Amino acid sequence: MDELKKAIRDYVVKEYLEEGDDRQVGEDTPLITGGIVDSFSMVSLKRFLERKYSIQIPDAEATPQAFDTVNSIAALVTRFTKG
Amino acid sequence: MAYSGRARESYQNELANLRDQGLFKEERYIHAPQGAEIEVEFPTGNPPRKVINMCANNYLGLSSHPEVVAAAHAGLDHRGYGMSSVRFICGTQDIHRELENKLTEFLGTEDTLLFPSCMDANAGVFEAVLSEQDVMIADRLVHASIVDGMRLCKAMQDTFKHSDMGHLEEKLVEHQDKRFRMVITDGVFSMDGDIARLDAIVALAEKHDAMVFVDDSHASGFIGKTGRGTHEHCGVVGRMDVITTTLGKALGGASGGCVSGRRELVEMCRQRARPYLFSNTVAPVIVSGALKVLDLISATTERRDKLETNTVYWRKLLTDAGFDIKPGESPIVPVMLYNAKLAQDVARDLFAEGIYVVGFFFPVVAKGQARIRTQLSAAHEKHHLDAAIAAFVKVGKKYGILGLGKNQIIEKYGL
């Protein structure tokens, strides 16, 4: 897993998994459809990405689909960093 | 008419999908006033049958109480049926303000404003008091109406892990650059029945300069020694900034809600909250009934005490029988089944045994957390609960789940 994906994965584990929840989060683990992140709490992930990578992700692009896996989130971040 | 065949077909497909996924909701017709025993027509078309109701929010058993009904009748005679106006045009009667004052006294706050429902109170309050410069920090399991209300507000949104004070503190520290911070939680969480740690939340909020909001819909009237709510239970009466609650559960069960709290925040709602400004006033008969409810529960704690006794008894019955329940003190007692189909099957069999309960599963609760939510009432007598446990045991045996813990149930039925 590259740096970007690892940073996203680590944030997801820290921010969304409860203590004692030993689910593994991999590059393709469904986060939203898998019930780890819900659309209500997703905003902090978006803000984390925007801050850490100095990007702006328009709300229209921050869809549950785009945020469903570490891979898809990484692709989104890459797209906006290249901007 | 522009309801094209394409539109109809599209909606029909969507509805069929809901059915296929087992998410289609159907009403059951009740041929009786709300109470411990009701007559339910189910499936539709069948003759109504008498069942013990264990899924109402009728915590204090006041929904059909003769004194409340009589007070509502008197209100109808003296103040009429409807007001045909929003509050600020010509929809505020003396009794509306009287009820607001009584709620203020009961909740131990500075002022109160009635809303058509608590859903409306939650939909309107955040937008009315917070702006872009502020942040809302909510427990992840707050009620859907709070989620909607937050979405209507321009303040930044954030969440903390359910009842996780360490995570909440991190968020409070992170957002010190904001003008105002508001911590948002339910008092009693409606799906798990657990009680928010309001004492710890208030302490953190005071340390990090934040306001505290609690939705006490599943607590007002019975949680705490005199039933004032979660803030009484946690010893923080007078330190809450906003309380929203409903008249539609313990407090008579008709309808209506309110925002109660700091004087200026309530006044901001009177000036700005859209569901207050643009929806009709609470009907006089409901206001009259609610006034009587507050009189009854302010005069004696008998009803909330009986509810507490019933709760302790029912939790013990389920535990002794070997059911896996969410531990706690509230009259919301979830019987954990984890598997969605199992929850539906058990609920259906219990109905056949004369016990009315409902299974809950994703998306109402998290995946793999399916359950039957039982709710106690002061209207329940011991014989109701004894009959209910006999049925639970019978059905529990049929599915072989008595004495099984979480992992064993999941092993047997899957997720």
Ligand SMILES: Cc1ncc(COP(=O)(O)O)c(C=O)c1O
């Ligand atoms: C926590 C909570 N808040 C608000 C509401 C909505 O209350 P009302 O029925 O008054 O709109 C409910 C009811 O389902 C609830 O459980």
